[in-house]
Amino acid sequence: MYRPRVIPCLLLRGRGLVKTRKFKDAVYVGDPVNAVRIFSEKEADELTLLDIDASREGREPNFELIEEIAGECLMPIGYGGGITNIGQVRRLIRSGVEKVIINSAAALGSMTVITEAAAAFGSQAVVGAVDVRHGLFKGYRIAAKSGTVDVPGNPEDHVRSLVAAGAGEILVNNIDADGTMAGFDLNLITRIVGSVDVPVVACGGAGRLEHLSQAIREGGASAVSAGSMFVFHGKRRAVLINYNPCELVNI
Template sequence: MLAKRIIPCLDVDNGRVKKGVKFVDLKDVGDPVAIAKAYQEQGADELVFLDITATNQNRETMTNVIERVSAQIFMPLTVGGGIRSVADINNMLLAGADKVSLNSAAVANPKLIQQGAEKFGRQCIVVAIDTRWNQKTNQYDVMVNGGRKNTGLDALEWARRVQQLGAGELLITSMDADGTKIGFDLRLYQQMDQQVSIPVIASGGCGQVSDFSALFEQTNVDAALAASVFHYGELTIEQVKHQLTLQGVAVR
């Protein structure tokens, strides 16, 4: 079994790290460079930076933040938010990102996934899928524009399609669980296991160490992403990895 990854997520708004619940009520958490350095010292396997307002404000993403972070951080960085073109992908990689995350832009222009994979390699292309359970249609809907717009797309079908287009990895967020600390949406990831063969990062809902354990024991996801529990010091990455190791889960 491949070692599982533990990935903190930094949601960035106007150069500051923010965190909310279900994508709203954002609170300031701190400076992205300082927080990134702290996570590197804790032993994070990767970092994900998401510019959570770039798409809605129709502006370019945070190259200056990534340049500052990459100058001091020596682990893989994935960056998303406001990336709409091959040129944007190139700029992010030049700024120091190892991978880029496409979400709203991928839905609006699926060819961007293919173009990015062909030019930079599919290992650089992460497609982020924000999902919300739709009781009426009995499916997970794909949400875009920072979770504000429901596309009506079935998240499972969309995941299959982006894999075919060249995505190298998926970042799947449960908006229903995001920031609630009630645990990962295991049903979502179990269903996703049946659809794709590329690595999946699970995001949304982590509140305690046992949530990581349940995720890795009951699904085939490759990585777990969390924000609130790490940002507010409720858990450290060392604690999580130590407990997972004791329970027989291979971690890096």
């Protein structure tokens, strides 16, 4: 039976995994290779790996670590962080990454890497990501470099530009909801879904199965991504990977 994709989102800092709240207060949650091995054993649909420091620090992806992580993946893996040129994309694909996730480079004005990557590997291998936070008058502001740089424009126009450049999927994340486990921003998701004709993956705020269902049934998302929901357990947020495909059947 068909069900929408549910994608664990892992945040890479150095050689460790962390979890943030509103893109701040990073808490160490484990070793990436071990975590990916567990998600593989639990038969996750797909995996997203984001290096949250690479773009902000102006450095390349850690190719050796990514290759090691991808080697443990029995599911498709998408990687984002520090991607600025087609040479990096080629190396990531050779390392075992199925999708490249491009955010800051495009947000700061260069769509070239998206266009070149789509031409070389197909649009299905290119995800255009956008991070937003609430602005004045109930609007949204785009942010780049892990939320440290505000970017002019509105999210709807930006995702249309990403798709026009060649992105075959959009990943949208609300910084204000990140790590809160209080639910997705359904208004944002609906607006992004209505702006493009490619799949939209909702990220930021999932804490319960109902939140996943709401993003899909009410927001119109094609897939959902979550971090805290799959790595924390209980009120004390004990670190415990708890992805269970059987619980996701009816979302």
